[in-house]
């Protein structure tokens with residue numbers, strides 16, 4: 094009897110000790126367990142008949158008919174930009190507020206364009222998507238409704254372009270990947286920072302080998318926003334109060350992921366996150382919501398190791414009294430590129446300890462700027478949108494749709510870049526334990542040979 098009891102006791106102790114390696118459940122939006130010191134998330138099986146959307150091409154569209162859903166600050170600036178783009182027709186606007194629809198109609202009027210149809214209310218996007226004279230639904234609502242609207246639009250046969258971050262959970266990432274693979278419609282996250290001039294030139298330099306083997310890349314979203322949350326993006330404070338983690342990872346991550354050819358020859362393998370307590374976040378929560386908590390730490394850092402053992406670092410801080418930065422640093426065996434706080438290029442043979450001169454850097458940036466960007470640079474800078482990068486993003490989206498080409502940013506990019514939100518939260522809630530990155534391509538991350546703009 095005593096022997097049986099001690100055997101049972103031993104078994105219980107062994108199970109407790111090895112809980113971390115024998116499948117302890119972790120709260121996440123998809124089933125997650127701990128195995129060998131790593132949090133692993135379950136990959137849902139691909140449904141029968143659903144095929145990869147890598148390099149997805151659709152029939153060319155002569156005139157792209159666009160409906161805008163969510164025309165607040167960001168949506169209305171998109172509407173303005175689209176009045177300057179050839180080959181599009183703006184057919185509808187949808188928002189919660191009549192005044193936002195009126196602003197958009199006024200933009201059309203001033204541009205001498207015909208009135209578009211209005212849709213008003215939280216579910217009005219459904220009526221809009223039920224139409225069959227729309228090619229592209231362009232979504233610029235707040236974060237939490239991105240996925241239901243995108244799903245509805247895809248399922249109703251429309252291409253989708255959606256603001257950042259497109260998805261807020263891993264479950265949502267899979268839903269959109271699956272919907273895109275099933276419907277064969279494009280599903281793009283509008284990551285405009287991939288189209289900034291320095292980033293496009295530096296990407297090309299990296300691709301041409303100017304920096305040697307690029308092995309460490311850094312990106313960030315550090316932008317002092319929290320004092321303005323009574324005036325704009327008030328939903329952002331609510332989200333940050335309730336959610337710990339890097340809640341806005343894609344501006345920092347998108348451009349550096351392109352440099353490392355993520356899901357085009359390499360993939361993000363696992364992530365480890367650390368954060369600070371909430372300081373100024375709590376001040377904002379108290380000031381604007383009379384609340385005593387903010388789950389988002391003021392500064393969050395996520396480190397990601399890729400399959401090829403490269404390092405990605407992403408930071409988030411929307412609370413600090415410091416200048417805006419997306420960092421954008423690329424370190425290679427033969428060179429270095431640095432965008433913030435001051436642009437700089439350093440390459441083997443020209444220099445080792447300092448940057449090349451401004452003159453040399455300017456000529457390098459111009460020489461390596463992609464031809465399509467050079468051709469529209471002047472117009473992009475005139476139309477604007479973060480100095481022109483927004484216009485270039487819109488131009489590329491429409492160019493690809495009109496020519497039946499794969500988009501620059503596909504649904505796997507949207508999922509991978511957005512996933513850092515929940516993955517960082519999971520790591521933080523488990524003492525910075527590593528979390529395995531889902532492979533949204535389901536094993537096909539090495540099929541495409543590097544990132545390229547389709548031309």
Ligand SMILES: NC(=O)c1ccc[n+]([C@@H]2O[C@H](COP(=O)([O-])OP(=O)(O)OC[C@H]3O[C@@H](n4cnc5c(N)ncnc54)[C@H](O)[C@@H]3O)[C@@H](O)[C@H]2O)c1
Nearest residue numbers: 163164165166167168187188189190215233234235256257
């Ligand atoms: N890429 C960038 O540089 C950049 C810059 C700013 C904001 N953003 C992103 O753009 C999005 C919008 O941000 P914003 O600053 O314009 O916010 P905002 O609050 O100014 O605008 C959001 C709009 O969406 C509308 N809306 C909400 N739910 C809706 C629904 N169910 N149907 C129709 N309309 C709905 C709201 O009424 C509002 O007008 C966010 O995802 C944000 O992260 C991106």
